[in-house]
Amino acid sequence: MSLANHEQEEFWTNNAGPTWVAYEGPLDAFLAPVLDGVIARAGLQTGQSVLDIGCGTGGSAVQAGHAVGPDGTVLAVDISATMVARARERTAPMPWTNVALSDAADSPFEAAHFDHVISRFGVMFFADTQAAFENICRAMKPGATLSLATWGQIPANPWFTLPAQIAKAELGAPPKSDSDAPGPFALRDLAKTCAMLDRAGFTDIDGAAQNMQLTLPGGAAEIAALSMHVGPAAGTIKHFDADLPAQARIQATMTDAFAQFDGHTIPAEINFFTARKS
Template structure:
């Protein structure tokens, strides 16, 4: 999917769905954002760039860490997500949001002290070019911290709904996991090489085994899985009706049973956490 196609997808299709499910997704992915922010070492007074900021939750969190003397700027290609980000953070200080493609956006040199991203960098047509361009907007020695999905087999948040949807609804056309998409940056050695080629230094890749924490019981999480991810793709591809969705929800409820805990649904995940710096 080209950058232009990604923009169309996140504006016309995915953006409105993510806005509707923002609170649920933020709670599900909260452990990931905690790790990204922890590795970013944001200081009071820092100017933070948030790539693929979506509806602005990660940007607002970065702004709080930067304090009254700092700021955070969220960059995303989706008008729908940015409109919600601006509305939901209208009274928060130190926040700005820009519609743009990080691969080609004309950054002002030395504008930011740090860059973060929670699952916002896996969709570039040219990852090396994108990070080289992002680095052009960072000051010398700036810290980058971002998360991507790890190995496919270690992420049942995707594999479980995909397998169940295939059985209940049907098999959707296969996609290339190396193409822009959720798992495009699962190969840590490949990503490290791309960051090095983009001119970044002190590059580190960590594997984080953690639990995703979606809110609600199995029935509520099953509905979320039908709105975002492989199950939703199957429903859309086959133009499924309400009865089809109901059958899929029932099957997903059963599939979530192994992930039920006294603290709620906990879905194990493997996350890649990357850190790097611009040359100082």
């Protein structure tokens, strides 16, 4: 595993992983439309075999497991030991669903084994995305389908941009990150991502950006509260070790900012990719 993926493994196990487990319920609810989009495009059927990449705390593995049933199989993989442990708890009632601590970029998957590969926000963190797609393609049966979701263009995703701007205004600028490095927006470019899939051996490739609405029952206040723990504001707060009054100001400003949408939703641009192994 490369240094970059060691860094991702460390981040998702010891930093982001515990947070995603703690806020599993709100995150699953907030991102449910994206997972539904991935599953709908995959066309999973009873008795089939599925590889779930970057399964996180297991919501996608559970949904795939229900779709293929006990006559099928699901292998869900993630590099975060913290989230894998939680995903195993959630999938325990489904013995046909296995969760493995593994990096899909170089895992020695059985060749030509899977009928479908799915991923919700799990493929943007590879150190070498091209090599990862090639490894995934090798694991798929001829004619097997791929269904992925990634974040789209940065300005079209205010769940990231608004908290980042507000935390920066309050605390100062954190170290600048490279949007093309492994991270949420690494696959925001539709054409570039489709070209990598083509080189990896896929055919019938389609990439499309879809405007979606992400919701939480508590509206702007709940979205702001979640953003205090997940995303760029949370990173800035941690970097500057912000005190409680500063955190309260950030959260209040975010609540006001998110309320400009309609109080219960926030727009997002999601890239959906589908392809078939030739």
